[in-house]
Amino acid sequence: MKRIFVAALFLAAVVLGGCGQNARQPVLYRDTDIAMGTVIQQNIYVRNDAEDGGTVTEEILGLIRRMEQETLSRRLETAEIYLINRRREGEAHLQISEELGEILMECQDVWEASQGAFDVTLAPVIRLWDIDKWSEGAQEGTFAVPERQEILQALENCRSGEIRLAKQENGYEMELPAGTELDLGAVGKGAALDEIRRVLEQREEISGGVISVGGSILVYGAKPDGSSWKVAIVNPADTASAIGYMSLKGTWCVSTSGDYERYAMVDGIRYHHILNPATGYPADSGVRSVTVLSDSGLLSDALSTACFVLGIEEGMELAEKYGAEALFVDTKGNIVMSPGMEECFTSAK
Numbered sequence: 001m002k003r004i005f006v007a008a009l010f011l012a013a014v015v016l017g018g019c020g021q022n023a024r025q026p027v028l029y030r031d032t033d034i035a036m037g038t039v040i041q042q043n044i045y046v047r048n049d050a051e052d053g054g055t056v057t058e059e060i061l062g063l064i065r066r067m068e069q070e071t072l073s074r075r076l077e078t079a080e081i082y083l084i085n086r087r088r089e090g091e092a093h094l095q096i097s098e099e100l101g102e103i104l105m106e107c108q109d110v111w112e113a114s115q116g117a118f119d120v121t122l123a124p125v126i127r128l129w130d131i132d133k134w135s136e137g138a139q140e141g142t143f144a145v146p147e148r149q150e151i152l153q154a155l156e157n158c159r160s161g162e163i164r165l166a167k168q169e170n171g172y173e174m175e176l177p178a179g180t181e182l183d184l185g186a187v188g189k190g191a192a193l194d195e196i197r198r199v200l201e202q203r204e205e206i207s208g209g210v211i212s213v214g215g216s217i218l219v220y221g222a223k224p225d226g227s228s229w230k231v232a233i234v235n236p237a238d239t240a241s242a243i244g245y246m247s248l249k250g251t252w253c254v255s256t257s258g259d260y261e262r263y264a265m266v267d268g269i270r271y272h273h274i275l276n277p278a279t280g281y282p283a284d285s286g287v288r289s290v291t292v293l294s295d296s297g298l299l300s301d302a303l304s305t306a307c308f309v310l311g312i313e314e315g316m317e318l319a320e321k322y323g324a325e326a327l328f329v330d331t332k333g334n335i336v337m338s339p340g341m342e343e344c345f346t347s348a349k
């Protein structure tokens with residue numbers, strides 16, 4: 001709850017420029033809702049003579065819910081991922097939608113580039129850790145760490161290297177080894193941002209906006225007063241405060257992966273929700289959070305997860321490979337940034 005409040009506070013700061021509008025300035029439409037198991041906040045500027053300007057937040061919320069229900073969810077029986085994970089035995093060639101095919105193509109690319117640090121087939125291990133049932137922040141009550149043997153067994157079904165995708169006229173054909181399941185928890189929010197951006201681009205009456213889907217944020221277009229968008233980065237050591245903020249002009253996606261987002265403490269050890277596919281255990285690469293800035297939502301989301309697993313040195317190389325900017329906070333509280341990030345980051349100190 002505290003985190004939600006902090007996010008609200010930061011976004012309020014982001015849109016302060018929208019107050020006190022005169023008649024010529026765009027109208028600010030705001031909405032806060034729940035979808036994809038997280039908080040969706042929208043602040044969208046629409047030209048004041050536009051008809052139906054107020055429908056944009058509803059349209060975007062509808063889009064996020066559609067993606068969750070039709071495509072991304074592991075829990076909803078209507079979603080492609082749910083149905084793929086419960087396919088009949090022996091069903092190795094599957095017809096999937098263009099939307100899912102394109103997301104998976106990009107995920108496979110990051111899997112390869114990250115040497116397996118980002119892996120959409122971790123589902124059996126994620127289930128073993130019970131991550132889906134964890135709420136945001138620290139878990140209450142008792143938490144049992146899975147047995148090493150169980151983890152090793154579950155890892156045997158993580159076989160991204162054997163997935164094959166082939167583009168067809170109406171979607172993709174996917175080859176998936178028996179026993180392999182998919183989990184798009186690390187990229188669903190970023191993929192949603194890319195779709196939202198397409199909606200905004202189609203409506204020329206929209207001049208700018210900020211939309212956050214959990215920890216993934218899209219800043220779009222221009223602020224009415226011409227200043228830059230400000231996106232705060234949470235301080236992992238005190239999640240009610242920020243280490244600083246990025247000043248961004250134009251359209252960008254920002255995603256943060258942190259060990260403070262969902263975790264359980266057992267005997268002084270922090271078990272969090274970003275797993276190292278090489279071990280099946282929470283990644284332990286010396287970082288507490290990674291923020292990635294990219295013009296693609298899916299990439300910013302996939303790379304923040306991958307960079308968290310890889311740590312600073314290899315993570316930085318990966319971000320660079322994709323032309324993305326990255327900011328790492330290590331376990332000692334040091335901040336390490338790519339050169340492009342340095343240009344837009346202002347420290348709170």
Ligand code: ADP
Pocket residue numbers: 117118119120122126131183184185186187214215216256257258261262273274275276277301304305309
């Ligand atoms: P959040 O979803 O909290 O923003 P991330 O984007 O980093 O955080 O995604 C973490 C989620 O992705 C986990 O809850 C889990 O479902 C899944 N996941 C965990 N480790 C990995 C990994 N190495 N590769 C791909 N997905 C992962």
Ligand code: MG
Pocket residue numbers: 186187255256257300301302303304305
């Ligand atoms: Mg991610």
